[in-house]
Amino acid sequence: MKLYIRNMVCSRCKMAVKSELEKVGLIPEQVELGEVTLNAIPEREQLEQLRKGLNSLGFELIDDQKSKLIEKIKTQIIELVHYTPTPQPLKLSAIISDKLHHDYTYLSNLFSSVEGQTIEKYHITQKIERVKELLVYNELTLSEIAYQTGYSSVAYLSNQFKQVTGLTTSAFKALKGIKRTNLENL
Structure with missing residues (x-):
């Protein structure tokens, strides 16, 4: 069971x-x-x-079944972003659809209607939290972080980071009080 x-x-x-x-x-x-x-x-x-x-x-x-499916979507994204060592070559939609054995359009519509945001937005939020974590550790260059989190370039990562957080990556690193969000609160 x-x-x-x-x-x-x-x-x-x-x-x-x-x-x-x-x-x-x-x-x-x-x-x-x-x-x-x-x-x-x-x-x-x-x-x-x-x-x-x-x-x-x-x-x-x-x-209920719909809540279970939404939780499975979130779990897949969290595992993909936070616990997969290298970026996946497949599109997010293909990965989720394949893992959950449902049409991506159905999953996307269900997720959006219940969560109030798209699967893609949730994925981006998780990726930015992972970037924050890696920036705080200060062990990788921004290029290495971009690669590890599946961004095609440092510029794309930097633009999306600023769009989501309102800060540049260097301004975030300079913060003394680290502004990371617990995964369970995303």
Whole structure:
């Protein structure tokens, strides 16, 4: 049985969810971003306890199919942007459509109607957060960051960064109070 969980965006989230599952007596077969696979079907009381425990940590157990699909879209984008070491040669639409086994137009319309933004806008927001993270680490050149995040040029990265944040990349790096957004808040 699969459970879908909103706001599960990092390794620490996976550990927290696993801990909550174990607290209610559920042993997960697999815990991935946004998704848990169980060997057994949980009892209603276990699900209710799990729901409360997850909510207290800022997570949400997802029940309806459309919400599950939207969460899968977000998870795919987060994995693609934050956890894939090199940029993918395929278009975002092809990757998402292929991974989720749905027509991209359907996924795009569903995502936009529920989230109030396009999949592409969400993808750009995630990419800019990744760029911010890499800028803060200060280990890569802007050219290396552009390559790693899938931008075709430093100029394109710089323009999009300024458009989204209102700052140049160098102005962002110069900030003392770092203005990054937690992934679960995007």
